[in-house]
Amino acid sequence: xxxxxxxPGAEPLYSVGSRTGVLVSHGFTGxxxxxxxxAEGIAHAGYTVAMPRLKGHGTTPADMAAATAADWTADxxxxxxxxxxxxxxxxxxxxxxxxxLTLWAAGQFPDRFxxxxxxxxxxxxxxPDMAALAFAPDAPAELPGIGSDIKxxxxxxxxxxxxxxxxxxxxxxxxAVTQFMLPRIxxxxxxxxxxxxxxxxxxxxxxxxGAISSAEKELLWLENSYHVATLDNDxxxxxxxxxxxxxxxx
Numbered sequence: 001x002x003x004x005x006x007x008p009g010a011e012p013l014y015s016v017g018s019r020t021g022v023l024v025s026h027g028f029t030g031x032x033x034x035x036x037x038x039a040e041g042i043a044h045a046g047y048t049v050a051m052p053r054l055k056g057h058g059t060t061p062a063d064m065a066a067a068t069a070a071d072w073t074a075d076x077x078x079x080x081x082x083x084x085x086x087x088x089x090x091x092x093x094x095x096x097x098x099x100x101l102t103l104w105a106a107g108q109f110p111d112r113f114x115x116x117x118x119x120x121x122x123x124x125x126x127x128p129d130m131a132a133l134a135f136a137p138d139a140p141a142e143l144p145g146i147g148s149d150i151k152x153x154x155x156x157x158x159x160x161x162x163x164x165x166x167x168x169x170x171x172x173x174x175x176a177v178t179q180f181m182l183p184r185i186x187x188x189x190x191x192x193x194x195x196x197x198x199x200x201x202x203x204x205x206x207x208x209x210g211a212i213s214s215a216e217k218e219l220l221w222l223e224n225s226y227h228v229a230t231l232d233n234d235x236x237x238x239x240x241x242x243x244x245x246x247x248x249x250x
Contacts, residue, residue: 010058021087027096065164107181149227182211
């Protein structure tokens, strides 16, 4: 665990409610702040919620540069185990790389989740230039940040202003592994994606829908939000549909 000071607003959330638990994950270079409205809404509905802060996030870019995909998956598993101690039924949702981690968890533990809600999840980045940086010997230490792709005016995401380049290879690896694992997913899935997303290509939503083995799956297109949809104009819709999905499958 990092001993660095956590940025105000980036704190994790663990809330004990009913015997139905929901694991919530933020995304790459972001923090729990991006998912707090959704996580708190789920908790207020009476469910038990675990929203970890992924290693290297919410502190400093240098801290994130030393983190790996294995660290992030370990954080998810730890939160899942916390929920298992308190709950009989588990769901998971996440934004961006948090959506990738949602899919990874459902594929890694195909009998564990009663349902998943990946939001603007990334399994295919579609960026040759980003891929070229993964093992480039002369790669820069940082790139401009990818946070705050939000349509609503005046709303800011608590995210790093830069992207640590050493972490990019781990993002790409996690997405590639998760894409290969999609056929292992068999639980009900509500796949949410913004029609206009400047970070993750919207075709990811259709790719996920076509590859998962879930008998019950739905693709919900968001018409009024960009990438950080959980802070954007459709955040209430996301909460409403997520709660209805959890209620239906609990």
